[in-house]
Amino acid sequence: MKRKRQLGDLQLAIMRVLWERGEAPAIEVHRALFEERGLAVTTIKTMLRKLEEYGCVEHRTNGRQFIYRPAIAEADVRKGMVGDLVQRLFAGDSAALVNHLVRSGEIDAGDLEDLREIVSRKRGGDSK
Numbered sequence: 001m002k003r004k005r006q007l008g009d010l011q012l013a014i015m016r017v018l019w020e021r022g023e024a025p026a027i028e029v030h031r032a033l034f035e036e037r038g039l040a041v042t043t044i045k046t047m048l049r050k051l052e053e054y055g056c057v058e059h060r061t062n063g064r065q066f067i068y069r070p071a072i073a074e075a076d077v078r079k080g081m082v083g084d085l086v087q088r089l090f091a092g093d094s095a096a097l098v099n100h101l102v103r104s105g106e107i108d109a110g111d112l113e114d115l116r117e118i119v120s121r122k123r124g125g126d127s128k
Contacts, residue, residue: 011050014051018057019070048066098115
């Protein structure tokens, strides 16, 4: 992204469609989100233009149609948004976030085992 930007719910939903499909015209993004969102295609087109201004998407033309594709990776957006969440709600303490998730029941026993394996690999120098 050109500048640090937090994506809103609709922007994130649009990006998810593009990440999943690789690229799509506005009408396909609209169809993918219509049942859930019930928005007009003009709203989706406006959001796609804004996302392009922010550097989140790019387009190519196919006749008179714009075909949009992500210009940023999902992992980069996730990292930025989680980092912002940790900073705003937990004063930059990521362990406090994990503690909160465990104590609130958001992480089940299977997830805890997965976390143990990740921590074990990190301690062993494995970067997976």
